[in-house]
Each structure stands twice: as structure tokens, then as C-alpha cells.
Amino acid sequence: MKADKRRAILRAAERVFRDRRFHEVLLDDVAAAARVGKGTIYLYFSSKEDLFFSLVSDGFLELEARLAKVAATGKPVGDKLCAFGEVLTAVLRERHMMIPAIMSPEFARRRPDARAALQSHHRRLDGILAGILEEGVRAGAVRSDADIHTFTCAFVGGLHGLARRRGRDALRLPVRGLVDLLLKGAQSCRAATGRKRKKQQLQDQP
């Protein structure tokens, strides 16, 4: 019962925080959305910061669970990366009002644990991504000398870049194009062949 009420308040808070900036939200708005008294909220959360932080932490766990599920499918590495990118960018799009608040220095001052929580979250996302790539290496689909750290940075950074340039309202991002670029590269066969030919010429010299 207690867990149900807590969850109901969090669900209502999510709707409220999704559409407004952190400082624009009053606990009265959350109470109204959850159809409880403001006093009830204080039974479960010590402050607006505490409520918001619980909301974001729950969101992290949910996102990680969804991405771990993507990683556990039997699909090829390219398909897994696309699915990973689509889940991640959908969540970023839904929560774009909440992200600046949790990353702001003001929030970090009020909740010193926020930055550490965000960093462990990023580390866990990188870990899931690295797991997909390592599996790709074992399956022979990803080069064994590929730098997995650089790959995850370029992939997650590239998704953010696509989202920023597309605008928040774009429904679907060209995630497949990014995955193809990272897996297949943009170097022309001509350039690769040219280098090989040069190497061959060098070897041919007496």
C-alpha cells in the first residue's frame, strides 16, 4: 500500500516535471496531479529535490533495464546498436526538461549525490554498450583491435549530436546511419586500395 502510494506520487510528479523546468514546479502542483494532500508527499519525500532525485534515479534504473534487455536479444551487433540508440534517444526526448536540472551545478550543490549517481549511470550505460561490442568481437563482426571506449564515446556523443541538430521534436533520428558509419567507416575503397597498392609497390622495390 505504502509502495503503491509512493509510486502514484512519482508517476504524477513525472508528468509535472516533464513539461516544466525544475524551478517552475511547486509541490502543490504535484499534490494536485497525484490527487493527494501536500502533507502526504512529505510522508514519502523530504523535499522537492528529494522527490525529483527519486524520480530521476528510478528513471535511470528503468532505462538501464530496457537497454540490458536490448543487449540480451540474439540479434546481430548492428541491430542491437540501433535498438540501443533508439531507446536512449526516445528517453532523452521524453525527459529533455529534466536533464538540465539534474546536471546543473545548483542541483549538485543541493544534492551532492546527484553528480555521482549520474556518473555511475553513465558508466553502466557504457558497460552495456561495451558488452554489445565485445560480443560483436567474439562473433567476428567487430574488429578485435577496435577501441571500444572510443566507439562508445562516438556513439553516445553522436546520438546527442543528432538529437541537438534535429531539434527536440524530431520523432525518429537516423540512428541506423550513425551505426553504419561507426561499423563500416567512411573511408573509400579507392583510398584503402591506394594505400595497399603503395605498400605493395614499396615491397616490390629491390
Place this chain on the structure above:
Amino acid sequence: MKADKRRAILRAAERVFRDRRFHEVLLDDVAAAARVGKGTIYLYFSSKEDLFFSLVSDGFLELEARLAKVAATGKPVGDKLCAFGEVLTAVLRERHMMIPAIMSPEFARRRPDARAALQSHHRRLDGILAGILEEGVRAGAVRSDADIHTFTCAFVGGLHGLARRRGRDALRLPVRGLVDLLLKGAQSCRAATGRKRKKQQLQDQP
């Protein structure tokens, strides 16, 4: 003479804003650093916002000029991309205290032209990058079907990702690894050959 004084104030302001958050800086600090009276600052700038915005705009122009110079060298596309990445990340590192301020909704409210200036700046950087890649296509070093928009997003996003994960104090980022990944890709030859072989088998079928 007037331009000299303005430049001297901007140079002093840069030192002050580099080490402190926007709201921590007082015009008195800038006046002290520039060895002028606070009244003198108001001869050139209407407010702290105006001074900061001029500083950032000048910084944009300087960065764009440096990157255009990189694009104009006769080097191969990979080397140009590395140089581009190194210049960009060095500036981001030097100015990491100033970036959150110019991007904040608070500053956008006080200076509605800030967001538009930032967007045109990003567009111009993307344009310089696209120019390097298009030259690479003409030179036969970049695949002619490469999606240049996706490439620029992955490259700039990847640089941000590397900087974030490395921490602000890292002196040099592994930019070459990112450029290599984007140009050469991470797909193993085995996977590529496997696909070719499969295609061959399909063609061989009666």
C-alpha cells in the same frame, strides 16, 4: 585607441570569466583586472551580460578562423580532422567555465540573441567540417555515399563524449582514434568477407 581599450577590457574579462562561474563575476573584478575604473567598462559595454556576450562572440570568430585555417592546409583528410578536433577540444577545455553560462536558459532570457548566435556558430563549424569531408570525397579518400551530416554529428559529439569521460584536466584527447574509427569503421574484415561470400553464394545458386 578606443578599440585598444575595448580589447584590453575584453582580454582582462576573459581571464576573470575563465576561472569563475558567470554569476560569481562582478564588473568590479573585471575593472580591477583591466586596471580601469568600472565607469570605463560602461563606456564600451552596457552590462555584464553585454560584456560576456561580446567575449563569447569574439571567441566564436577566433575559433572559426583557426578551424578555417586548418581546413585550408594541404594535408590529407584524416590529418585535417585530427587538427580540427585538437583545436576544438583545446578551446572547449580552456573555456569550460563559460560554456554552461552561454547555453543556460537564464542567459537566453536576458540575451535572446545568444541562442541564435550559438546556433549560427555551430552551423559554421559544421560547414567547415563538411568542407573538409567534401574535399576528401573529391580526393577519393572518403566514400562518395558517406552521409556527411551524420559524420559531423558523430565527430563533434564524439569529441564532447571523449572530453566528458576523460575529465576536464586531460591534456590531450585520443582524437586520432576517433578519426580512425569514423574513417575506417570498426567492422571486421571477417564480417565484411562473410557477407560478400554469402552474396556470392546467392549469385551462384541456379
